[in-house]
Amino acid sequence: MKNIDDLVESAADLAERGLSKGEIADELNVSRETASWLVERSGTGAAPKEVPKSGPHDIHVDWSALGRDSSRLHHIGCAMADLLSKQGEDVDLTIGIEKAGAPLATTVARELDTDLGTYAPSKHQWDDDESDTSDGSFSRNFAQIRDRDCYVVDDTITSGNTMSETVEAIQQQGGNPVACVVLADKRGIEDIHGVPVYSLLQVIRVGSEESSS
Secondary structure, eight states, X not given: OOSHHHHHHHHHHHHHTTXXXXXXXXXXXXXXXXXXXXXXXXXXXXXXXXXXXXXXSOOOOOOHHHHTOHHHHHHHHHHHHHHHTTSOTTOOEEEEETTTHHHHHHHHHHHHTOEEEEEEOGGGGOOTTSOSOOOOEEOTTSOOOTTOEEEEEEEEESSSXXXXXXXXXXXXXXXXXXXXXEEEESSOOXXXXXXXXXXXXEOOOOSOTTTOO
């Protein structure tokens, strides 16, 4: 994706295909507010709430050059596994956050010799005109928590809410999240609920947002 017009067009296409704003945010690696703004700008949805006309403060991360090639995806997953490799010998489960975190977690799980699980976050059901009350869920088609030590894998941290939700969901199932890893971190988060977060890339905004505090 080269510019904002490409993002708007992609958001419009996803909205027309029936994806929720949360799913669009996940597909485009942007915040939910940015997804709402993009859909509104495309003319395919209602105006978002509390989003400035000038556009939201966000950074789009396009890693499709990695995602569309299985060899590149494997190598990037190996690098993420390497970040986790010294975190604990008792870890035997890797949880991938759907959608984009799951293929990355598959490589991480293989490299670290763990079982594989997936978690669908609540944001996939979020839209402007709906209450944000639905819970996320672990897929029954993959390994279950069962009080195990585990890693958490996703592609991008935007606000940190999805990773935080996943860590809490694992803990509610009796699991012990040992460490989290992402491809890119927009917030520079070092830990979530005491669980360390590692990233291959950190995106640092130079300047202020409010200057952006």
